[in-house]
Structures are given as structure tokens and as C-alpha cells.
Amino acid sequence: MFDWLIVGAGFAGSVLAERIASQRGESVLLIDRRSHIGGNAYDCYNEAGILIHRYGPHIFHTNAQSIVDYLSQFTAWHPYEHRVLAFVDGKLLPIPINLDTINRLYGLELSSAELEEFFASRRETVEKIHTAEDVVVSTVGRELYEKFFRGYTRKQWGVDPSQLSKSVTARVPTRTNRDDRYFGDSFQQMPASGYTRMFERMLDHPNVKIMLQTDYREVRERIPFRRLIYTGPIDEFFDWKLGRLPYRSLRFEHVTLDCEQFQPVAVVNYPQTEAYTRITEYKHLTGQRNVRTSLTYEYPTDIGDPYYPVPRPENEALYKQYEALSANCPGVWFVGRLATYRYYNMDQVVGQALATFARIQKTIPASDRAPQSALAMPV
Ligand SMILES: Cc1cc2nc3c(=O)[nH]c(=O)nc-3n(C[C@H](O)[C@H](O)[C@H](O)COP(=O)(O)OP(=O)(O)OC[C@H]3O[C@@H](n4cnc5c(N)ncnc54)[C@H](O)[C@@H]3O)c2cc1C
Known part of the structure; x- marks a missing residue:
């Protein structure tokens, strides 16, 4: 018993x-x-000896010191600030959208104040914000919505953003400065020996x-x-x-390449024509050194483990x-x-x-x- x-x-x-x-x-x-x-946070060393996350990249970030204190009983931490690029119109651009995203996308040299005006001139008036589409078009306008959000969201959820609750894109802030960190939390670090080791100790x-x-x-x-x-x-x-209850799932394709680095940051999003939504390269997250590198491609699907x-x-x-x-x-x-x-x-x-x-x-x-x-x- x-x-x-x-x-x-x-x-x-x-x-x-x-x-x-x-x-x-x-x-x-x-x-x-x-x-x-370890649930979805499970990580393990693959055949090349590289620490990978079996269920896609898990980046730990929080503003709650009490939670850091609790977990710190079971792990030391490796400093890591998450940065994401989006592959749009053949260019790798910072996401969330910031000053550099717009300047590089359109070949401009706007200042922060000018970017405010740029967004103001493009944003649409939406009487009442209900959907994910409403959130984005009323912030940055329809063209940026089409380039950065619509395709990604359709791939991710299998439905158009106009059919999804506003909470989906409320998670993606837009900035007029050059801050390219994906999260704004006060604590952004990874468990030094990985998540699974932390769970084992717990x-x-x-x-x-x-x-x-x-x-x-x-x-x-x-x-x-x-x-x-x-x-x-x-x-x-x-x-x-x-x-x-409907859940969205993912199919993960894990690959190892015979080169030291594949992409400049841990995660690159593909919001346009590719079937996958993003590619993760783990060595950026963990700081591990290896002559080879391991990646995960994510393909959203309705079939499989319930993720979202x-x-x-x-x-x-x-x-x-x-x-x-x-x-x-x-x-x-x-x-x-x-x-x-x-x-x-x-x-x-x-x-x-x-x-x-x-x-x-x-x-x-x-x-x-x-x-x-x-x-x-x-x-
Ligand atoms: C692709 C992806 C990326 C993510 N990235 C991040 C991130 O970067 N940062 C972040 O903070 N969070 C991220 N998350 C969220 C994070 O995974 C969850 O917050 C966390 O794992 C939830 O923990 P949990 O214990 O609630 O659920 P889970 O981790 O799902 O654990 C539930 C466990 O219950 C088991 N289970 C279910 N039913 C049964 C049953 N009938 N019998 C026996 N066992 C059962 C499952 O096998 C599973 O192992 C991500 C999630 C996904 C899917």
C-alpha cells in the first residue's frame, strides 16, 4: 500500500x-x-555524445526567485539567454520583431522613434480584439503579420490565426529597440548537467x-x-x-551533422513555405563543445503525444x-x-x-x- x-x-x-x-x-x-x-523536458546524450532534448528545445526562464531556489537544490545552472531568428524572404531576422528586424527586412535605417511611426502607419484598427490575428494586425499591421506570424501559426496549430484565441500571439512581444532576447525574465539559465540529471537528483x-x-x-x-x-x-x-479535448502534437526529426555549427543561434523559425516550424541546434543551449552538431526539426501534427x-x-x-x-x-x-x-x-x-x-x-x-x-x- x-x-x-x-x-x-x-x-x-x-x-x-x-x-x-x-x-x-x-x-x-x-x-x-x-x-x-522528466516528461517533455527529458534530455539525453545521443550517439554522437551530444546532449539533446528529445521533445524539442526547453529553455528555462522565470521571474520567480522561489522557484529558482527550489530547483537549485537539485542542479547548478549554466547561463544562457535565448535568441531566435526567423527565416523570412531569404534573410535571418531577429524575432520578436525589433528595430533590426525591420531595418534589415526593408533595407532601412529607422530610429526607435521612427519605428513607432512605422508601426503606427501600418497597424489596423480592430474594434474588439478577439483572435490571434487581431492582436498582430493591430500591433504591426497586415504585411508583417503575413510574413512572420500567419504561416507559422497555421503550421503550429493547423488552423488560421483568425480562428485562435488572442492568448496565442499575446506571448510574442514586439519591440522598438534592439533588444533581441526572446524572453525578458530576470532568470534565464539552463540546468548545468541537463534536465534529466536534475530530475534524477530530485x-x-x-x-x-x-x-x-x-x-x-x-x-x-x-x-x-x-x-x-x-x-x-x-x-x-x-x-x-x-x-x-484537442491537443496539438509534434513530430521531431533529430539529425547529427559532421560540422561544428549549423546556424548562428539555438533556434531558427521558419514561418513561410517549409513544412517544419523551427530548427534547434542544441550546442548553443548547453555550451557543449563537439566537432559534430545535433539538430531537431519540428513538424506540427494532430497525431501523436499530446503537447499543446x-x-x-x-x-x-x-x-x-x-x-x-x-x-x-x-x-x-x-x-x-x-x-x-x-x-x-x-x-x-x-x-x-x-x-x-x-x-x-x-x-x-x-x-x-x-x-x-x-x-x-x-x-
Ligand atoms: C516542444 C515543446 C517545447 C517547450 N519548450 C519550453 C520552454 O522552452 N520553456 C518552458 O518553460 N516550457 C517549455 N515547454 C513546456 C514544458 O514542456 C511543460 O511546461 C512541462 O514539461 C510540463 O510538465 P508536466 O509535468 O505538466 O507535463 P509533462 O512533461 O507532459 O509530463 C506528464 C507525464 O505524464 C505521463 N503520462 C500521461 N498520462 C499517463 C498515464 N495514463 N499513465 C502514465 N503516465 C502518463 C507522460 O508520459 C508525461 O511524461 C515546452 C513544451 C513542448 C511540447
């Missing part, structure tokens, strides 16, 4: 396993249907047992546990009984119905990106897991061992 069964060994499940084991002294069985821990506790290649749906009636933390897709937990909740109002409404069902599952905690159907970054998932742990501490005294009859099975 385990005190806790935790489904999913990504950030959400691993942080909670660590907290419960180390702070409450309770036993945890952590399961994952994949063959490794889960190295005698109260934590790990079972990989184990699907919750196959073992839920066979493993005895008192309480459950579930970090998988919420619709799957309820056997999709209200219908399927699709931000449309009808999907949010369906999620709310599942959330209402979850409120009737005492003893089950739903945490993480898939269980709460939110596009959370890693730091936000760590924050959500730590907040969940604080609620567990308040509601369940550590000494209050639930009787066996309180088995936390789904209804």
Missing part, C-alpha cells in the same frame, strides 16, 4: 513526489508510461519508487494506494466520456466540464499542463506543483493516514 500514487514523472509529478517524500515522510509510487523520467529518495513504461489505465485497479496525483490528460482520466492544448473557446468550455467532474473526486489532485489543459511553462508547472503541495499540507495532516477503504479510484 503506497501513501500516494503519482501519475506522470514530468515537472508536476516529480516536484510533488519529492515534496511528499522529503517533507511528509510518506511513500510515493511514481509511474510514467514513457521509458524515462527523485533520489528512499520513499520514492519509480515504475516506467507503466500506464495508469492498465494498473489503476491493481496498485493499492491511498491518494492520487494525476498529471496526464484530464479527458483520458475520465475515459473521454464528455468527448476528446489548443486555445479555442469551445475547448476551454469542454475542459471546464471535465474540471467540474474532477471536483467530485476526493483524494485525487489534478496538476500540470495536461491535467489542467493549460499552456504552462516549466516554471509555472513547478509553481503549480508547489502550491498544490501547500494545499495538501493544509488539508491533510501528515499523521492522518487514510484508511484502505478510502482508495482513490476514479468514479
Whole structure:
């Protein structure tokens, strides 16, 4: 009998396993249907000895010092500021759009003040901003929207930006200065020995047992546990009984080349005609030196592992119905990106897991061992 069964060994499940084991002294069985821990942040050394991210580039950035302090118990950090270029009209240009992007795209020499005027003369008036398209055309105008955003977003989500909620492009700021950093957060660093090593240290506790290649749906009636933390897709937990929540997936093509460097920055976006959305070159992220280099091409698709909740109002409404069902599952905690159907970054998932742990501490005294009859099975 385990005190806790935790489904999913990504950030959400691993942080909670660590907290419960180390702070409450309770036993945890952590399961994952994949063959490794770390969830989508999993990294590993490939056949060329280069550290790559199996599920696409994961860049750690946050403004929350408490989250840095928590993770720093399990890792040292390697300084890295993320920069992205977009391949547009045959040129590599900084993204988010800044002063250099516009000057180099159009062969101009605008100042910051002139760029303000440039945007002002091109932006469209949109009465009420509803969609991702509204956000961009009302900020930089239709031409830049077509060049930098429309194709990328259509590839990424499989639908036109006019059909997507404004939250999608609200994530991409536009600048009138020359700041070419992708993120503005106060802390931007990578785990010095990689994410997987950080997870291994986090889960190295005698109260934590790990079972990989184990699907919750196959073992839920066979493993005895008192309480459950579930970090998988919420619709799957309820056997999709209200219908399927749409997720966008990715196909990753990993390649290694016999040259030291392929592109000038870690990530180059392809918003125009290519079938892939972006290429990542990992050595820029990790600072690793090697005579060869490893890349990942990302091809968005509807088939495959669920990576991104699709931000449309009808999907949010369906999620709310599942959330209402979850409120009737005492003893089950739903945490993480898939269980709460939110596009959370890693730091936000760590924050959500730590907040969940604080609620567990308040509601369940550590000494209050639930009787066996309180088995936390789904209804
Ligand atoms: C391509 C890509 C790039 C990203 N880049 C960044 C970035 O640069 N910076 C950033 O901060 N965030 C990034 N993210 C987001 C980041 O991956 C997530 O915030 C984080 O991994 C979420 O952690 P999680 O534990 O909620 O979910 P996950 O990492 O998805 O972990 C959930 C785990 O549960 C397991 N699971 C699900 N169902 C079951 C079941 N029935 N039985 C057993 N196991 C199950 C899954 O196998 C998975 O391992 C990126 C995401 C993607 C997809």
C-alpha cells in the first residue's frame, strides 16, 4: 500500500513526489508510461555524445526567485539567454520583431522613434480584439503579420490565426529597440548537467519508487494506494466520456551533422513555405563543445503525444466540464499542463506543483493516514 500514487514523472509529478517524500515522510509510487523520467523536458546524450532534448528545445526562464531556489537544490545552472531568428524572404531576422528586424527586412535605417511611426502607419484598427490575428494586425499591421506570424501559426496549430484565441500571439512581444532576447525574465539559465540529471537528483529518495513504461489505465485497479496525483490528460482520466479535448502534437526529426555549427543561434523559425516550424541546434543551449552538431526539426501534427492544448473557446468550455467532474473526486489532485489543459511553462508547472503541495499540507495532516477503504479510484 503506497501513501500516494503519482501519475506522470514530468515537472508536476516529480516536484510533488519529492515534496511528499522529503517533507511528509510518506511513500510515493511514481509511474510514467514513457521509458524515462522528466516528461517533455527529458534530455539525453545521443550517439554522437551530444546532449539533446528529445521533445524539442526547453529553455528555462522565470521571474520567480522561489522557484529558482527550489530547483537549485537539485542542479547548478549554466547561463544562457535565448535568441531566435526567423527565416523570412531569404534573410535571418531577429524575432520578436525589433528595430533590426525591420531595418534589415526593408533595407532601412529607422530610429526607435521612427519605428513607432512605422508601426503606427501600418497597424489596423480592430474594434474588439478577439483572435490571434487581431492582436498582430493591430500591433504591426497586415504585411508583417503575413510574413512572420500567419504561416507559422497555421503550421503550429493547423488552423488560421483568425480562428485562435488572442492568448496565442499575446506571448510574442514586439519591440522598438534592439533588444533581441526572446524572453525578458530576470532568470534565464539552463540546468548545468541537463534536465534529466536534475530530475534524477530530485527523485533520489528512499520513499520514492519509480515504475516506467507503466500506464495508469492498465494498473489503476491493481496498485493499492491511498491518494492520487494525476498529471496526464484530464479527458483520458475520465475515459473521454464528455468527448476528446484537442491537443496539438509534434513530430521531431533529430539529425547529427559532421560540422561544428549549423546556424548562428539555438533556434531558427521558419514561418513561410517549409513544412517544419523551427530548427534547434542544441550546442548553443548547453555550451557543449563537439566537432559534430545535433539538430531537431519540428513538424506540427494532430497525431501523436499530446503537447499543446489548443486555445479555442469551445475547448476551454469542454475542459471546464471535465474540471467540474474532477471536483467530485476526493483524494485525487489534478496538476500540470495536461491535467489542467493549460499552456504552462516549466516554471509555472513547478509553481503549480508547489502550491498544490501547500494545499495538501493544509488539508491533510501528515499523521492522518487514510484508511484502505478510502482508495482513490476514479468514479
Ligand atoms: C516542444 C515543446 C517545447 C517547450 N519548450 C519550453 C520552454 O522552452 N520553456 C518552458 O518553460 N516550457 C517549455 N515547454 C513546456 C514544458 O514542456 C511543460 O511546461 C512541462 O514539461 C510540463 O510538465 P508536466 O509535468 O505538466 O507535463 P509533462 O512533461 O507532459 O509530463 C506528464 C507525464 O505524464 C505521463 N503520462 C500521461 N498520462 C499517463 C498515464 N495514463 N499513465 C502514465 N503516465 C502518463 C507522460 O508520459 C508525461 O511524461 C515546452 C513544451 C513542448 C511540447
